[in-house]
Amino acid sequence: MDSDLLLIIVVATALAFDFTNGFHDTANVVATAISTRAMSPRIAVAFAAVLNFVGAFVSLEVAATVAKGIVEIDLITPTIVFGGLIGAITWNLITWYFGLPSSSSHALIGGVVGAALAAQGTAAIKGDGLLGKVAAPAVVAPLLAFVVAGASILLAYAIVARLRPGPVNRGFRLGQIASSALLAVSHGTNDAQKTMGIIFLALVANGKLNPEADVPQWVVVSAATAIALGTYVGGWRIIQTMGTRIIKMDTAQGFTAQGAGASVILAASHFGYPLSTTHTISGAIMGAGAAKRVSAVRWGVAGNIVVAWVLTLPAAGVIGGAVYGVTSLFGSDTAVGPIVILALVLAAIAATFTRRARRSSTIAVAEA
């Protein structure tokens, strides 16, 4: 009974993470379309939410990697999964608060690896999988997106060079509707699957599933729904960083950046690489900007984003390990620890929002 309650808590936490993933990553998907005015913010976000949902059904390769390729599934317990999820959620909220577009995917993987290390030591980690399936693609993907977007924009500019700006802008603005759609599908495909993989891991750890079983359909549907809802609620704070602070874009740059990001994420998803959509689309945006004019990219802002990327895996890992440590004080197979941790996290979130609301109202009064 207690282990079932623990499993319910872990699955609910995984879906909450999926929601924050969509919430946190909305900017990656819609920022370029909004900043070039290809779509209004409200329509862009709704559009992205629907296509994130659709994208979650495209493939299950990434879910398999997250469930079986990074940690030793036989050594994982629901408490470890819970520690990893709280590590990822906490890091996502910290970076959201400071407006940093860090990677939800790396936060999740870092959190789970950190909790597994704290619980079982290095025996629980598949070093080959972590290097081959996470670290190598993590380096390749943003660079590849940078190159694809840079080459695409140079060729696109060359092809339309003799045309008047009006038809070119109108054309690429229309094209951005399609490229936004592709990017949203690719985001749903790669990111929703990470939650599916984590829930699968928890179900196996709890003895409800065989490790060789397929991902249950209810897991796919619930993960798709959670990420779509999170996307719809949206992360307006980060949209500003992604859409206008890295570079000022024209419609052709927006189109090529989104196309490059989508092609890299979809190709990687096919091989089960759990990529960071944030890294990939940021690389594409910088590539589209730098190809036109290197100084168009605000490299200082880009540098802050890189710092957030570098910190994400270890920071989420440390939080995940610490959460596992506190949770296990209450027993390894009991729901008491996770309930206490959830209460603390919810209290911290409430305090943060209250403080921020007070600060906003103080600023408003001072400005009045």
Added chain:
Amino acid sequence: MVPVAAPIVDVEALATVVAASLIAGIGISCAFSLAIVGASGFADRRREGRAVAAAASLLLMAIALGVCVVGIVAGITVMTAK
């Protein structure tokens, strides 16, 4: 000589991702740019009363858009088929 990283990193899969991304990303951007050239040319030629040139531009636009659609559909189909 076999690179040390080869057993850990699936170089072939990663190379396929690189090739597919380059072909799809750059290919679709170029095809769509050509579709804009076709659409713009069609509007201009029709206004000038040059029916044959307008039809050629329309054909360019149709082929370029077709390439985009086929590329996207093929990509999604390959992913869902696995």
